[in-house]
Amino acid sequence: MDPASVGHAAAAAAAADGNAEIVVQQQNGGSTTQRKILFQHTLSSFLHDPSAKRAPWNPPVVPPSPAVAQVSPHVFASYLEKIREPYRMLTAIRAELQVKRPDESGEILDDAATLKEIPAMYFKESFNLSDPQMFKSALTLEDSFDISGEKLSHYLDVVEMEITKKISIRSAEFFNALRGLQTLHQEVLDACHEIDVLRDGMKTIDDRIVKESLTVVQRRARKERLGKVLEKVATMKALLTSEEAIKMLMNSEDYFGALDIVRSTQQTLEEELPNIHSLRNLAAFLHDTTEEIEQRMSAQFVEFARGEQDLKEDDRDQMIPLARQLISIGRFQKTLQLWRDDQQDHLKLMVAQTIQPGLASLDKFDENLATQLEIKEFVAKLKSAFRRSMLIISRIKSTNLMIVDVANRLNEADAPLLKQVEADLAEIGLSLENAEPKKQKKSSSSMPPSVPSSSAMSTLVVPQQASSILGSDVFASDDPAEDALSNSHLTEEDLLSALDPKAAEAAAEEAASPAPVQQAEVETDEEKQARLYKEKLISQGRELLDAQRKRRLIIAECAEILFSVAELAHVRTARLLKVRSNLHRRLPLEHFHLLHEEVNNFIRDSELLIGRQCYGLRPSLLAQSRAFLENFHTNRVNNLRLTLENDSWDKMEVPREFIFIFRCLVDPSEDLHVENRSAEVDKSVPDNTRELDVLGEKYPGVNSLLMFGKILHDYLICVDTLPVLNQDMITRLTEILQLFNRRTAELVLLREATKTANVKTVTASHLAIASQCLSLLISLIPNLGERLRKYLKPEQFARLDELDRVLQDYVEHRMQIFQEFVTMMGKRADDCIKAYQQELQEISLATFISSAAKTSKAFENLLKKTSMLHKILRPIMPGSQFRSVFRLVCKEYDEKFRTFFASRSSSQKEKQRIMNDVIFLLTGLRGLEGVDDPGDDLLVFVQSKK
Numbered sequence: 028m029d030p031a032s033v034g035h036a037a038a039a040a041a042a043a044d045g046n047a048e049i050v051v052q053q054q055n056g057g058s059t060t061q062r063k064i065l066f067q068h069t070l071s072s073f074l075h076d077p078s079a080k081r082a083p084w085n086p087p088v089v090p091p092s093p094a095v096a097q098v099s100p101h102v103f104a105s106y107l108e109k110i111r112e113p114y115r116m117l118t119a120i121r122a123e124l125q126v127k128r129p130d131e132s133g134e135i136l137d138d139a140a141t142l143k144e145i146p147a148m149y150f151k152e153s154f155n156l157s158d159p160q161m162f163k164s165a166l167t168l169e170d171s172f173d174i175s176g177e178k179l180s181h182y183l184d185v186v187e188m189e190i191t192k193k194i195s196i197r198s199a200e201f202f203n204a205l206r207g208l209q210t211l212h213q214e215v216l217d218a219c220h221e222i223d224v225l226r227d228g229m230k231t232i233d234d235r236i237v238k239e240s241l242t243v244v245q246r247r248a249r250k251e252r253l254g255k256v257l258e259k260v261a262t263m264k265a266l267l268t269s270e271e272a273i274k275m276l277m278n279s280e281d282y283f284g285a286l287d288i289v290r291s292t293q294q295t296l297e298e299e300l301p302n303i304h305s306l307r308n309l310a311a312f313l314h315d316t317t318e319e320i321e322q323r324m325s326a327q328f329v330e331f332a333r334g335e336q337d338l339k340e341d342d343r344d345q346m347i348p349l350a351r352q353l354i355s356i357g358r359f360q361k362t363l364q365l366w367r368d369d370q371q372d373h374l375k376l377m378v379a380q381t382i383q384p385g386l387a388s389l390d391k392f393d394e395n396l397a398t399q400l401e402i403k404e405f406v407a408k409l410k411s412a413f414r415r416s417m418l419i420i421s422r423i424k425s426t427n428l429m430i431v432d433v434a435n436r437l438n439e440a441d442a443p444l445l446k447q448v449e450a451d452l453a454e455i456g457l458s459l460e461n462a463e464p465k466k467q468k469k470s471s472s473s474m475p476p477s478v479p480s481s482s483a484m485s486t487l488v489v490p491q492q493a494s495s496i497l498g499s500d501v502f503a504s505d506d507p508a509e510d511a512l513s514n515s516h517l518t519e520e521d522l523l524s525a526l527d528p529k530a531a532e533a534a535a536e537e538a539a540s541p542a543p544v545q546q547a548e549v550e551t552d553e554e555k556q557a558r559l560y561k562e563k564l565i566s567q568g569r570e571l572l573d574a575q576r577k578r579r580l581i582i583a584e585c586a587e588i589l590f591s592v593a594e595l596a597h598v599r600t601a602r603l604l605k606v607r608s609n610l611h612r613r614l615p616l617e618h619f620h621l622l623h624e625e626v627n628n629f630i631r632d633s634e635l636l637i638g639r640q641c642y643g644l645r646p647s648l649l650a651q652s653r654a655f656l657e658n659f660h661t662n663r664v665n666n667l668r669l670t671l672e673n674d675s676w677d678k679m680e681v682p683r684e685f686i687f688i689f690r691c692l693v694d695p696s697e698d699l700h701v702e703n704r705s706a707e708v709d710k711s712v713p714d715n716t717r718e719l720d721v722l723g724e725k726y727p728g729v730n731s732l733l734m735f736g737k738i739l740h741d742y743l744i745c746v747d748t749l750p751v752l753n754q755d756m757i758t759r760l761t762e763i764l765q766l767f768n769r770r771t772a773e774l775v776l777l778r779e780a781t782k783t784a785n786v787k788t789v790t791a792s793h794l795a796i797a798s799q800c801l802s803l804l805i806s807l808i809p810n811l812g813e814r815l816r817k818y819l820k821p822e823q824f825a826r827l828d829e830l831d832r833v834l835q836d837y838v839e840h841r842m843q844i845f846q847e848f849v850t851m852m853g854k855r856a857d858d859c860i861k862a863y864q865q866e867l868q869e870i871s872l873a874t875f876i877s878s879a880a881k882t883s884k885a886f887e888n889l890l891k892k893t894s895m896l897h898k899i900l901r902p903i904m905p906g907s908q909f910r911s912v913f914r915l916v917c918k919e920y921d922e923k924f925r926t927f928f929a930s931r932s933s934s935q936k937e938k939q940r941i942m943n944d945v946i947f948l949l950t951g952l953r954g955l956e957g958v959d960d961p962g963d964d965l966l967v968f969v970q971s972k973k
Contacts, residue, residue: 273289321356325361338422338426354433402622409600416596421636424637430585452565455561597633597642601646608650623652652752666738671774672783674729679728681718716728729800731771731800732803742760742763743811757826765836776847802908805837808837812830862885863885864927890952893951897913933972942969945969
């Protein structure tokens, strides 16, 4: 076959298939070769291109070949003759189409006329011949089916022709895009070919030049890695041996040495052997060991601090190093908390064992057992508990002093360094107060979990490096640069990390730091050194200040422990007192005094020891004291009422005890306790005396008065024993004084004694004795106020005004008794006047004259009764009161007789008789011992009467 015909056939076949790649076969002698030629357009695509004129076909340049060079033009003569006529027709059609195209838009002028032939309903979206109405409109009855079919076929041809025209107008852009795509494809193929060539060249350079030159670097790096491995292995061996040493030191209780080894081991593990898989359990062991050592040290300190005696020198020498070490490791505050709990538990158990001996646990303690104890036994147990509590508190205070001394010594040791730091900061114009805190770099713990920091990334890489260093690949691994070069996906950062990890971390930190808004000036070396120096000083100063602050907190915590244990002792005692509250309020005064004194002494001693006021026991003691006072007052009031109502108001023998009691009531300087001073009572006082000698005055010994004096003495002992109740005691004392005054007035003045006691009638003797009882109390009340003033504060002195009001009531009451004497004798005078008037009427004139010198029986009877009153009052009442009473009686006589004589008109003889009787009465009154001269006013009045 002809070579040209072979190539033409292949090209035609390729054009028929629409391929752009043509295979040309050439025969040279007996062999056949094939070549591929890439065309921009296939022949069929070019022939079907209506706009070929605007986009002419540019056939590719075919490389010259021997077979093509032998083809001559006359070979195509027959072909050209064959297509001559069709080509002429094609040219004419193109010219016709060019004439009909009015503008560049490519639309034909008669398109609108052609489309107007088609009804508008055919272009609607809802056009559907299956719709009967639509079908009826499209196909009329006048047209036959053949005509209707031709019409529809014509419409279809018009639409298709219009669509074909529009497609041919826009086909140029499509073929231009196709040609551009084919050109891009060819350029990509060329670029890929060049890349392959470069890759082959790089591989050749790498194999023949680079690897050979890196052999020395690889071996040096391998040697350095092996040296590091040996160092790490030696360090690991030392760490493993330190574990046994730590255990031995802990067994021998050398906690300081064990803790030093633990710290050095932790530092080595963190700095030199981080993330070693074979040592993964060592860090946990060291942490647990540190915790155990600290717990043992805390327990040992607590054991040394426990006890009920003062701190010995040996214990002190052992506790000081423990305290120093615990403070330095920051464990001392937890130790103080353990110490506090231990001391509180020990104190609780001790108080419980005092009431319930042999008690092993507080859960089995029965507080009600305290109610079964007698008061003396209970007070003895309380005293034992107080003594042991004071020993515990004293031990705690001694320990506190030791801790404070250790903390102060540490502060003194840091003081020169802190002073030097402050001086250095002052030289650069700063101080620890106004210096800015050092900005710390964000650690991985402060970053979100989803964003690992640079240190976390390095941690992720280190285990692989460590396993490579310590594993079986140590002798087979090459330099990291070799691995980086063999992996084409590694970035520049990966290469830098492989060659220099520290430089990679620095670059990562620099990249992670936020870019400043403005470009900062470059820091010089001097500025950097100055900044680092300043930050170092500030950091060091703050660490020293923080250490001092923690030591101050420790000192404050020690003082708080001392207070809490003392307060707990008060609270536990208060609970025991609360259980026995019903018993204590009914105790006798001496027993409650004993209990109150013991408890109050414990409160005073414990507060003096700790230097603070406790609040756990004082309110409870105050409440029980008030309850006791209320019961005490109620009993005394009832006893006084009963004594007054059953008293016969007669004199009785006065025991020596009451003589001392009234001396205490009169003299504020006397000791109130009878058992201490009863032996000092004057032996000259007879045992059977019926009088009380007070301040030189003698008062009758009446049962009510003696018992009331004993009651007042008991109140004063309560004031002396319970000073916290002094204001309440003044109120109660005022009430019982008022009760005695009021009830005495009711019984004596109002004669109620005749109903309650074995008294038939209230006589002048009863009135005189009652008045002397009041007189004694009137002299005692100011002295009571003076004694009470010693127990009051200056701002409380106003409470004593109540005693002044009571004193005034007593004085008025006594004056009422005096007035009762006057009233009594006034009635006698009235009786005398009636009888005397009767005498004057019965006597005749003769008889009257003869009896003018005789004395009237009425006046004799009055004088006799006055003498009887004198006889009663004289031994009972003191002279001043006695004279005052008879002065009032004489005055009453004078007023009575003046009134009588003024209303009567008498003769001269009757006047003489009256003057004789008046002289008799006045002479009789002047004859009474201790009575003031009644005067002659009455006689002068009678004489002057006409």
